Amino acid sequence: MADMRMVDLPSGEQVPALGQGTWHMGENQRRRADEVAALKLGIDLGMTLIDTAEMYASGGAEEVTRAAIAGRRKEVFLVSKVLPSNASRAGMIRSCEASLRRLGTDRMDLYLLHWRGGIPLAETVAAFEELKRAGKIRHWGVSNFDTNDMEELLRVGGGAAVQTNQILYNLSSRGIEYDLVPWSNERGIPLMAYSPINQGSLGRERSLQAVAERHGVTTTQIALAWVLRQKGVIAIPKAVEPDHVRENRAALDIELDEADLAELDRAFPPPRRKEPLAMI
Ligand code: NAP
Numbered sequence: 001m002a003d004m005r006m007v008d009l010p011s012g013e014q015v016p017a018l019g020q021g022t023w024h025m026g027e028n029q030r031r032r033a034d035e036v037a038a039l040k041l042g043i044d045l046g047m048t049l050i051d052t053a054e055m056y057a058s059g060g061a062e063e064v065t066r067a068a069i070a071g072r073r074k075e076v077f078l079v080s081k082v083l084p085s086n087a088s089r090a091g092m093i094r095s096c097e098a099s100l101r102r103l104g105t106d107r108m109d110l111y112l113l114h115w116r117g118g119i120p121l122a123e124t125v126a127a128f129e130e131l132k133r134a135g136k137i138r139h140w141g142v143s144n145f146d147t148n149d150m151e152e153l154l155r156v157g158g159g160a161a162v163q164t165n166q167i168l169y170n171l172s173s174r175g176i177e178y179d180l181v182p183w184s185n186e187r188g189i190p191l192m193a194y195s196p197i198n199q200g201s202l203g204r205e206r207s208l209q210a211v212a213e214r215h216g217v218t219t220t221q222i223a224l225a226w227v228l229r230q231k232g233v234i235a236i237p238k239a240v241e242p243d244h245v246r247e248n249r250a251a252l253d254i255e256l257d258e259a260d261l262a263e264l265d266r267a268f269p270p271p272r273r274k275e276p277l278a279m280i
Contacts, residue, residue, distance in 0.1 A: 002253050004046035007190050007234050009163045011139060015077050017228060018252050019049030020245075021194065021238030026060025031240065032067075038240045039068035043075060045249040051166070051192070051236045053081035053114060054099050062102035070104065078103065079110040079192075081143060081166075084117025092127040096136050111137040112166055115144035115279065125158045139163040143194075146277035147180045150189075162189060164234070168278050169193035171202055171223050171268040175275030185232050195280055196227040196235040207267035211260045221247050225254035226264055 006014040020042045025035040039050060050069070052061045062080060069076045080103065086095040100106060111131065113124055128140035142153065143166035153159040165184065167176055169191065176191070184191050197203060203220035212219045227235045228251065239245045256264075 001045075001249070004048075005228075005252060007232060008188070009139065009190060010161075010188055011163060013139075015234060016047060016049045017234055018047050018248065019051055019077070019079075019192075019234060019236040020047050021236040022050065022052040022061040022065055023056050023238055024061075025052075025238070025240070026057035026062070026064045032064060034240050035064045036067045038242060038245050039065065041242055041245045042239075042249070043068070043072065045245065047245075047249060048075050049077040049079065049234065049236065051079045051194075052103075053083075053112075054086070054095055055081065055083055055114060059098070059102045062099055066102060066104040073105055077109045078105065079112065080108055081112040081114040083114055084119065087113050087117060087119045087124040087127065089123055089127045089130070092124070093131065093136075096131050100136060107135060108137045110139045110141055110163060112141045112143045112164070116142075116149055121153055121159065122156045125153070125156050125161075129158050129161070141165065141192075143167070143192075144277065144279050147183050150180070150183065154187075164190050164192045166192035166194055166236075168195055168280055169227060169233070170196050170198045171205075171208075171226055171264060172198050173278045174268060175271050175278055178271040178274050180277070181230075188232075190232045190234055192234045192236060193227045194236055196237050197223045199280070205267070208264075211256070211263055214260070215254055217250070217254055218247060220244075221251040221254060222256075222260075222264075224248055224251040225256055226261075228252055229256055229261075 005017040082095045131137045141164040202223035208219035
């Protein structure tokens with residue numbers, strides 16, 4: 001197994017190109033032990049970036065994360081998200097403190113605005129910066145921001161401190177390649193690809209079978225390797241099945257060649273014009 005590939009944040013810090021998602025974790029007490037074990041296995045394999053949110057299972061996913069990182073907080077790059085309705089000056093401080101309690105830590109590595117809501121960006125940025133000064137978060141970023149939202153963010157005072165934009169990106173959702181991907185690359189702002197295997201459905205795509213057979217891997221691994229092919233992209237698949245966790249880690253070592261990429265482009269054509277940002 002090759003070493004974990006790293007991606008540079010604008011701050012200069014490096015984070016793993018492959019992390020772990022937690023959506024739907026913490027929803028069912030009977031699955032909790034398996035969820036904690038999966039995240040721990042992922043950390044053992046180097047997938048030390050964990051993405052969670054106050055929204056997931058109303059805090060339950062943060063509690064699962066707490067159990068998974070207990071005793072090894074320093075190994076982990078911890079990401080959580082604030083709901084847009086809580087992204088005001090006072091609301092964000094309350095939300096962040098509640099997330100930190102559920103996560104069992106006194107500092108988050110990266111705190112994201114889950115999607116854009118009604119609170120002015122300037123106020124949200126000011127709240128993020130206040131949390132940074134208070135030592136409760138180390139970095140902040142956004143999620144589900146299209147290119148025009150990012151441009152607006154960079155015009156807001158302090159907005160240039162954004163460290164990432166977490167967006168839907170996978171073979172069946174390539175719209176951002178038209179403008180958001182090049183825009184972000186030019187500015188050195190990494191994209192964090194959520195639902196990189198389209199919530200598992202890309203594994204059932206027959207059009208991925210031939211490429212998967214050539215590499216001796218699964219169709220899901222091809223879909224994940226395709227997201228990971230790009231510099232400046234971090235992928236955060238969610239997996240509870242231990243075999244899935246191992247396969248996802250192994251996908252990092254798959255090198256897709258030009259023939260593979262051309263075949264995937266035929267099955268999932270890149271965008272030819274601007275498309276509205278897709279979200280789940
Ligand atoms: P995903 O990671 O694309 O897919 C997860 C599904 O794929 C699960 O059903 C999982 O099954 C299955 N799976 C995982 N690895 C597999 C493998 N190697 N082979 C076959 N199946 C596999 O979907 P997602 O959870 O929507 O997205 C990932 C993370 O992104 C989320 O968990 C969340 O942290 C984040 N996210 C953020 C936003 C946002 O608005 N910012 C929105 C959506 C998601 P098992 O669990 O049974 O292993």
